[in-house]
Amino acid sequence: MATRPPAEGKPWELAAHPRLAKGTLVGVVVLDGWGEAPPDPFNCIHAADTPTLDALKKAAPARWRLIKAHGTAVGLPTDDDMGNSEVGHNALGAGQIYAQGAKLVDLALASGKIYEGEGFKYIRQSFDDGTLHLIGLLSDGGVHSRFDQLQLLLKGASEHGAKRIRVHVLTDGRDVLDGSSVRFVEMLEEDLARLREKGVDARVASGGGRMYVTMDRYENDWQVVKRGWDAHVLGEAPHKFKNALEAVKKLREDPKANDQYLPPFVIVDESGKPVGPIQDGDAVVTFNFRADRMVMLAKALEYENFDKFDRIRFPKIRYAGMLQYDGELKLPSHYLVAPPEIERTSGEYLARNGVRTYACSETVKFGHVTFFWNGNRSGYFNPSLEKYEEIPSDIGIPFNVQPKMKALEIAQKARDAILSRKFDQVRVNIANGDMVGHTGDIEATIVGCKAADEAVKIILDAIEQVGGIFVLTADHGNAEDMAKRDKSGKPLRDKDGKVQTLTSHTLNPVPIAIGGPGLAPGVRFRTDLPNAGLANVAATVMNLHGFEAPEHYEPTLIEVVDK
Template sequence: MVEALKKDPSWKGRRGPVVLVIMDGVGYGKYKEGDAVADSKMYHLDAIRAKSPNTKLKAHGKAVGLPSDDDMGNSEVGHNAMGCGRVFNQGAALVSKSIETGAMFTGQAWKDVSSNAAKGGTLHFIGLFSDGNVHSHLDHLKAMIKQAKKDGVKKLRVHVLFDGRDVGETSALDYVDPFEAFLKEQSGSDFDARIASGGGRMWITMDRYGADWSMVDRGWKVHVHGEGRQFATTREAVETYRKEIPGIIDQDLKEFVIAEGGKPIGTIEDGDSVVYFNFRGDRSLEITAAFEEDKFDKFDRGRRPKVCYAGMMEYDGDLHAPKRYLVSPPSIDKTMGEYLAASGVRTLAISETQKYGHVTYFFNGNRTGKFDDKLETFVEIKSDVLPFEQRPWMKCAEITDQILEAIPSGKYDFIRLNFPNGDMVGHTGIYQAVVCSMEAMDLQLGRIAKAVDEAGAVLVITADHGNSDDMFEHDKKSGAVSRKEDGSPKAKTSHSLNPVPCIVYDPECKGEYPNKPYDSILNEGLGISSIAATCIRLLGYVPPKDYDPAVIR
């Protein structure tokens, strides 16, 4: 429990609430070509920025708790940072450290899965097959495979989920071939390690927030039961689908099963062990539920094998899911939400399904529930279940409809919302759709700004990381756009390393901002963790001493 925040005696207050708009995946691009944000007609955002104090914030690498500044930020760590006002070491760093020190392999969870498999069962690994370091990293998988061999495991199977979002959109074989060579080096007469099944991350297994359980159903069938189109090798599966479905990218590759003589080589059976090696929680909870929950009604699991299951981390601290995990997640305490609840601040958090968990669960420090049911309202608007490029505007208008009711209602002191467009559509790699998504979102920013004017509210606009600002692959040395054989730009579907906006629109301040205890020039060089202290100050309170500084002076 935290104590109530102290009132700031110098703050004269505003008539309306503080509104935090998180434009998911919208940064300031480094390159002119491929910057869909700059290329869009963002008339309302530009107008708001022109008359407001604004700055750029870091949203990747060490600024959000990742191991190095070469690591892309993501929505999970971004909302954690904004919500808790400080920087905690995040999943990738925690897992790497646990492997480096050997702590993972001396923990009870690892001992359980490895000793169980060493008794004669198979050790299965399921997870995102890349080094994107957003959900997983292949180095972690390799380290566990080596340890399993040392621990006496005889048979090991890997079920791969191709990426194409956090890494190049058609880079699957760049990972498959070296990994197959690695498995061959490890294998011998007493250790049989092979890829058994797989498919694209947006086609099987990695759904989140219950948006499309059919993905998990397909993953369950292919990983557990070996039901799916059969191939002799993983390379053959990738090459075949690319030939049959022109333009398909890795995240959408259909499911496949590796088989010999018509028989799958890696079904999951009673007595086996299973490790889901993603460290990020949002796309890990549903497959975890399929393995662990006795009362399960999302799809027909058919034969449910009795296995020793472990996740890389605890994906939900409130639900304690999974029951067994290899690395403890960061213990995030004293979040902004907890302080606001203790101070009697009435809060509304809203987004559509794709980012609902980010403005609630992740923003509140990986906490599923509310701090105070009477003070907090959470609203989820159901996302469409179809490719995002087909509806690039997503649900931004519906979100705004509810915001326009909330701002003048007098029911809320603090409102936070997430527009997913820049991230979810950005991941498709379809440039025209991204521009459409940006301009659709901009229309909603104009509607919100008008409501802020009328209510005497304060509007803070920021983002959790970049994405739509960097839609083309570029040569790292020359900066030139990488191109396909036909001369068209090669699409980039991953997040960027670019800074993100921070705009403070406070229309009831006149002239040279005489009515507020902050300067019209904002602090520079900060990260998005500064958003918490900024909002707390704008609400008229003194931020906790251990919070990162606010952007307002």
């Protein structure tokens, strides 16, 4: 992992590729949550009508293959870690494998360095007179946060002087099984009870389901964050309970309840007073390491001037993120662990070499093809060469109700960008496989996959018209497997005999296909890189733009043979 020499001081100019010409349009399509798995009733991609993608597969092995999209191939701690959008798009855009947030936090906790850093020293100043609040996702999905890291942080913070701790829990059910919130809260309560035995006043103070409370992304719906603010900061929510276990158990009694969407709740004392609103002088840590779904709350917690909703009260706190979530905005300004310094991304190289880029997705994935693609950096490298376009996602409608999402609109925007001939690269993310896959609704996911295929067709037709090249791939698996399985691959059943729905991503590889009239006839996938992963895509795309990739990039997937 990242063993290549750093590129500091090296020139930005890319050498011309000896065999591939510059100036051909390259369309880059990322199908979100689109892995490869054997045919099976729980494989929605297989079940869906996807003629465009099926046709591409026929070009294997020369122009269609599989690449790794999980675990160490994308900088995660182990090969048991499923892929996710952040690490997937980071790898796709950066062309290098970086130790990612999950891994960096593990290392900082294991070595104890987390307690020596500036961020912890900063929040510690509040420990004598104030409360330490920990806000984040209660999950062992390893996508946004990990439960064992929360456990270590609770223990470590109390050993380093925190006397009063309040935890604000967001239930998952998206990266882990629905219903697992109960077990996580039980385990957390056990840990907090142990801390209380040691004289630390530690309790859960508030919570809610991640998709309804706090963890919105890309400013899709600030009301989600406001619900979190009201519960975590103001101590106000429609549901009040004496403890967190009672809260999740009671809220889950509603037949439609789902961990992802539990309503906000606060924990109150005997007299009905919230046990842990955030007050002047307190310390706050958002313990998610992943940026996209924490950065909105980070803005609300940190920015003096803020107009996204009425905060009612803006406490004077010492706030630190687990990581710094946005390297460009330097937000939050304090953090416990330094984020991976993802530098020299393909986006920056191509912009510095004159490549004109258009990137587009709908809101829920917009930052994936821009912010994550560019190494967790918001904004343009060169506004005169780049255009990023966002199509507003549906708000307040679950994606299994609108499984086509904005696939068609994204494809039409991409088509227009391609036909305008104003761009050298047109890059999109098509969200259906992932966003509908996360709902666990098989029928809807099949509809979503078909819509994604139709979108791809529109884009490929436009590429055909301008004589361009396409690169089609995905960031990790999701829709290709909707069943939780045992080690032998057999679907697991619950006590009523029903197959357990897998709402999360998977460990499966993803396809990559290249083609289009502009692709030189002798271009084909190399056969000497059987373990290649998402990080090999950037060099490949650079080649197709007519450039050699920088030396420190993971190797290109393609070679050019004489025809």
